[in-house]
Amino acid sequence: MKVLVLGAGQLARMMALAGAPLNIAISAYDVNSDAVVHPLTQQQLGSGLANAIADADVITAEFEHIPLPILEQCQQSGKFLPGSDAIQAGGDRRLEKALLTRCGVASASYSVINNEADFKQAVSSLGLPLIFKSALAGYDGKGQWRLKEPTQAAAVWQQMADFLAADSKQAIVVEQFISFNRELSLVGVRAASGEVKVYPLTENHHVNGVLSVSLARQVNEQLQQQAEQKFAAIANGLNYVGVLAIEFFEVNGNLLVNEIAPRVHNSGHWTQQGADVCQFENHLRAVTGMPLGNTELLRPTLMINILGEDSAPAAILSLAGLHIHWYGKAKRPGRKMGHINLSANSLAELKARFAKLIDLLPAVAFPELEQMLGQIS
Ligand code: ATP
Ligand code: MG
Ligand code: MG
Numbered sequence: 001m002k003v004l005v006l007g008a009g010q011l012a013r014m015m016a017l018a019g020a021p022l023n024i025a026i027s028a029y030d031v032n033s034d035a036v037v038h039p040l041t042q043q044q045l046g047s048g049l050a051n052a053i054a055d056a057d058v059i060t061a062e063f064e065h066i067p068l069p070i071l072e073q074c075q076q077s078g079k080f081l082p083g084s085d086a087i088q089a090g091g092d093r094r095l096e097k098a099l100l101t102r103c104g105v106a107s108a109s110y111s112v113i114n115n116e117a118d119f120k121q122a123v124s125s126l127g128l129p130l131i132f133k134s135a136l137a138g139y140d141g142k143g144q145w146r147l148k149e150p151t152q153a154a155a156v157w158q159q160m161a162d163f164l165a166a167d168s169k170q171a172i173v174v175e176q177f178i179s180f181n182r183e184l185s186l187v188g189v190r191a192a193s194g195e196v197k198v199y200p201l202t203e204n205h206h207v208n209g210v211l212s213v214s215l216a217r218q219v220n221e222q223l224q225q226q227a228e229q230k231f232a233a234i235a236n237g238l239n240y241v242g243v244l245a246i247e248f249f250e251v252n253g254n255l256l257v258n259e260i261a262p263r264v265h266n267s268g269h270w271t272q273q274g275a276d277v278c279q280f281e282n283h284l285r286a287v288t289g290m291p292l293g294n295t296e297l298l299r300p301t302l303m304i305n306i307l308g309e310d311s312a313p314a315a316i317l318s319l320a321g322l323h324i325h326w327y328g329k330a331k332r333p334g335r336k337m338g339h340i341n342l343s344a345n346s347l348a349e350l351k352a353r354f355a356k357l358i359d360l361l362p363a364v365a366f367p368e369l370e371q372m373l374g375q376i377s
């Protein structure tokens with residue numbers, strides 16, 4: 001089987017690693033350069049989308065911010081899963097919010113802003129505090145503004161006015177700022193038959209808007225059921241095929257959807273060592289029509305992102321239950337360069353191993369890990 005992935009980053013790379021034992025060959029289409037590349041070496045294999053589509057059995061995507069003409073061309077081939085509608089819903093917050101409403105899934109109250117009148121209307125109808133997000137192209141907390149005090153309104157609007165003026169396709173989705181207890185995500189997979197399997201809810205910790213640590217452990221059954229029901233509503237609503245991730249806010253035992261990602265997700269990287277079949281393999285199984293694999297947690301596992309560093313102290317590799325995954329990317333400040341998965345047989349053992357790991361890691365490159373360790377209970 002030959003699978004073409006739109007996007008040539010670490011997610012395509014990890015699909016290639018997971019696909020190899022199943023005899024699934026991955027090539028990656030770099031939408032910026034129009035080149036088809038090998039996902040592990042980045043070596044150019046060819047160019048042009050039409051050739052790449054003709055050569056593939058199945059087409060999928062590793063990110064949602066893909067130009068519409070490319071999505072349409074892939075959709076027309078009849079090989080594209082999860083398909084253009086799902087990718088667009090993940091890449092445009094207006095479509096995403098409309099989808100959630102259509103599927104009957106709760107999220108923060110919102111409105112869409114195109115001009116100053118919309119802005120004033122939103123402030124008066126939704127109330128403060130508010131969070132404003134670019135409708136298109138936002139990730140890692142980029143393209144967001146927050147408004148807490150009425151006195152800041154004019155200044156915040158001015159920034160957004162400049163942003164809107166620079167791109168006529170853009171809009172802003174404004175939401176009520178949710179005072180949440182925790183951020184959780186659910187990664188799951190849906191087959192073409194409609195069969196759904198989900199991983200346990202994962203607890204996520206962000207630093208400066210970027211995911212820092214994900215923890216997968218024995219779940220709270222009540223929350224897990226809520227999450228599964230919302231996952232099924234959205235995945236069925238899109239007739240989705242493949243891995244889908246849903247980010248949630250937990251507010252006093254209730255889940256509100258923050259956003260969805262129509263792809264394998266950073267908060268699912270722990271499944272490489274902590275679950276029976278990992279998210280990358282399950283995505284490939286779903287889109288190629290193979291039976292879905294077991295998504296059960298094998299052992300508590302946490303994932304730590306490596307941001308802006310292309311090396312780590314060698315001593316960490318001596319720790320039991322530790323695996324490191326590098327992405328082979330050029331070093332840039334703050335860039336996702338790799339991740340560490342750390343597993344143990346119990347939560348207590350995982351905390352002890354995490355403490356040992358923290359002692360070995362440079363605190364500057366891995367901030368706030370001590371606090372996160374303290375929050376695990
Ligand atoms: P990602 O890299 O996950 O795709 P993103 O840029 O799409 O991020 P969001 O996930 O929408 O952005 O928001 C980033 C973070 O901002 C969230 O993880 C959460 O901590 C905070 N946040 C977003 N929306 C709200 C909200 N309505 N209320 C409170 N906090 C929020
Ligand atoms: Mg996002
Ligand atoms: Mg997010």
